[in-house]
Amino acid sequence: MFKHLKDLKKTIFESQVWTAMFRHDYADTPRNRTLQIMSNVWMHLHPPKIRRHAIRIRFTWCMGGITFLLFLVLVVTGVVLMFYYRPVAEYAYADMKYLQFDVPFGMLVRNMHRWAAHGMVLTVWLHMFRVFMTGSYKSPREFNWVVGVILLTLTLMLSFTGYLLPWDQLSIWAVTVGTNMARATPLLGHEGPFAQVVGVTPRYDARAFLLGGTIVGPPTLLRFYVLHCIFLPILASILMMVHFWRIRKDGGISGPL
Amino acid sequence: MGEGPGRAAVAEKPKAAPPKPKIKPLEDKIHCWPYLVRSEFICSVIIMAVLMVWSIALNAPMEEPANPTNTPNPSKAPWYFLGLQEMLVYFDPWMAGVVLPTLIIVGLMVIPFVDINPKGNGYYTFVERKFAVTMFLFGFLILWTSLIVTGVFLRGPGWNLFWPWEVWDPHKVVALTNVDLPYWGPFKLLGNPKIFGVELLGLTILALYLVVLPVAFWFWKSKTSPVLQELGPIRYGIVVFLFLTMIGLPIKVFLRIAFNIKYLWVTPWFNI
Numbered sequence: 001m002f003k004h005l006k007d008l009k010k011t012i013f014e015s016q017v018w019t020a021m022f023r024h025d026y027a028d029t030p031r032n033r034t035l036q037i038m039s040n041v042w043m044h045l046h047p048p049k050i051r052r053h054a055i056r057i058r059f060t061w062c063m064g065g066i067t068f069l070l071f072l073v074l075v076v077t078g079v080v081l082m083f084y085y086r087p088v089a090e091y092a093y094a095d096m097k098y099l100q101f102d103v104p105f106g107m108l109v110r111n112m113h114r115w116a117a118h119g120m121v122l123t124v125w126l127h128m129f130r131v132f133m134t135g136s137y138k139s140p141r142e143f144n145w146v147v148g149v150i151l152l153t154l155t156l157m158l159s160f161t162g163y164l165l166p167w168d169q170l171s172i173w174a175v176t177v178g179t180n181m182a183r184a185t186p187l188l189g190h191e192g193p194f195a196q197v198v199g200v201t202p203r204y205d206a207r208a209f210l211l212g213g214t215i216v217g218p219p220t221l222l223r224f225y226v227l228h229c230i231f232l233p234i235l236a237s238i239l240m241m242v243h244f245w246r247i248r249k250d251g252g253i254s255g256p257l
Numbered sequence: 258m259g260e261g262p263g264r265a266a267v268a269e270k271p272k273a274a275p276p277k278p279k280i281k282p283l284e285d286k287i288h289c290w291p292y293l294v295r296s297e298f299i300c301s302v303i304i305m306a307v308l309m310v311w312s313i314a315l316n317a318p319m320e321e322p323a324n325p326t327n328t329p330n331p332s333k334a335p336w337y338f339l340g341l342q343e344m345l346v347y348f349d350p351w352m353a354g355v356v357l358p359t360l361i362i363v364g365l366m367v368i369p370f371v372d373i374n375p376k377g378n379g380y381y382t383f384v385e386r387k388f389a390v391t392m393f394l395f396g397f398l399i400l401w402t403s404l405i406v407t408g409v410f411l412r413g414p415g416w417n418l419f420w421p422w423e424v425w426d427p428h429k430v431v432a433l434t435n436v437d438l439p440y441w442g443p444f445k446l447l448g449n450p451k452i453f454g455v456e457l458l459g460l461t462i463l464a465l466y467l468v469v470l471p472v473a474f475w476f477w478k479s480k481t482s483p484v485l486q487e488l489g490p491i492r493y494g495i496v497v498f499l500f501l502t503m504i505g506l507p508i509k510v511f512l513r514i515a516f517n518i519k520y521l522w523v524t525p526w527f528n529i
Contacts, residue, residue: 142369181354
């Protein structure tokens with residue numbers, strides 16, 4: 001029996017199909033440890049080797065990694081929610097109730113999306129805090145810090161646009177309060193300084209452009225939905241690629257020079 | 258190592274071997290597989306478990322359907338923006354909602370280009386970068402966090418201040434006793450002089466604060482301070498502007514709470 005199992009193992013692991021997928025075996029050798037990272041599309045974000053201090057949880061708090069993990073959770077749960085949700089004022093709230101009471105595990109998915117979103121705002125702030133406290137923005141990583149600040153802003157915008165989608169009292173009034181600021185934009189908002197000089201009106205100013213009207217209404221819901229599900233995630237993903245790429249290109253995780 | 262003058266005198270070896278080229282110790286590196294990937298995996302599992310339990314135990318909030326004719330009191334922005342909403346108490350919307358957030362983002366972005374201190378790169382230290390760390394801790398941990406905590410926990414109907422043990426009374430009467438600076442205390446004697454509708458008192462004070470003070474400090478210290486010399490006037494200007502803007506917020510909070518001052522400077526176009 002043992003012999004047969006061995007034969008079976010050999011047949012599988014040396015088959016053309018298996019070796020086409022996995023180029024190396026699993027023996028714990030330095031070469032395989034390197035290949036494990038280098039020949040794997042998901043793992044090759046990492047360098048084969050890393051400075052010892054960089055894996056200490058006290059150094060990085062793992063905050064960048066947790067932020068990325070939460071982003072992935074948000075993408076997966078968000079796509080699931082998109083199957084059930086229509087960004088139309090007549091349906092949006094009913095779809096939320098449908099998710100809550102009728103869709104199997106609908107409430108769980110929604111809860112995970114909500115709490116991961118709040119968590120991501122928190123971890124992205126803590127990540128910035130850690131990077132500042134270790135002085136990791138200093139040369140040669142200046143540009144990556146700038147990319148990080150843009151990503152932080154995008155995280156807040158993602159969270160804010162998502163806040164409107166349940167279309168309940170909490171969401172429209174929070175978004176009303178938030179977007180009311182735009183009417184005070186200097187030059188571009190109708191209540192802002194020097195608005196008369198530019199000639200903006202309540203219907204044609206920065207806030208109306210953001211809302212698609214003068215109040216948080218159905219056009220705003222559609223606008224925020226598109227921003228939340230398409231525009232901002234794609235933008236954030238592109239910048240995340242740059243962010244991770246630059247970590248490697250700027251010499252890996254920072255450490256004492 | 259160990260080649261002190263005392264030892265050299267004892268050894269009496271004038272023709273010692275030429276000094277060895279200093280060999281840099283090999284960097285202490287370890288394989289990412291398994292050491293880093295293992296930590297990341299464990300971390301992911303813990304986070305996913307916490308998130309899962311959290312999501313089973315606590316439901317996301319869901320209120321009545323959106324109703325544009327029924328404004329809740331108070332209406333609060335999402336918690337991460339409540340710092341900005343709280344600043345509205347002290348500044349007009351163009352400042353609290355547009356200019357200050359923009360300056361926060363831009364200010365964060367310029368940090369690596371104005372912090373030219375080469376020390377403290379890649380490790381925790383306070384003594385090697387006292388000013389930078391103090392500024393960041395003050396701005397982020399103290400200002401930003403306390404504004405959010407105030408906005409989330411202490412603001413009730415009418416955006417009035419309520420302590421956690423107080424009942425939110427929507428009819429709480431708060432006397433509006435705030436006055437603009439020209440009508441406060443000894444400044445009343447000046448009679449609020451204006452030029453083209455612009456108050457001169459506020460203009461003078463803000464010019465003193467944002468221009469005269471930094472320039473005077475530059476001419477006073479730049480000759481003797483190597484830090485300022487290395488920084489140069491442009492970087493110095495950026496740092497001072499951002500610093501004074503940040504400190505402007507607690508100053509305004511103090512003036513409001515202590516002296517009931519609403520605006521420092523009123524112009525036909527905007528007020529500060």
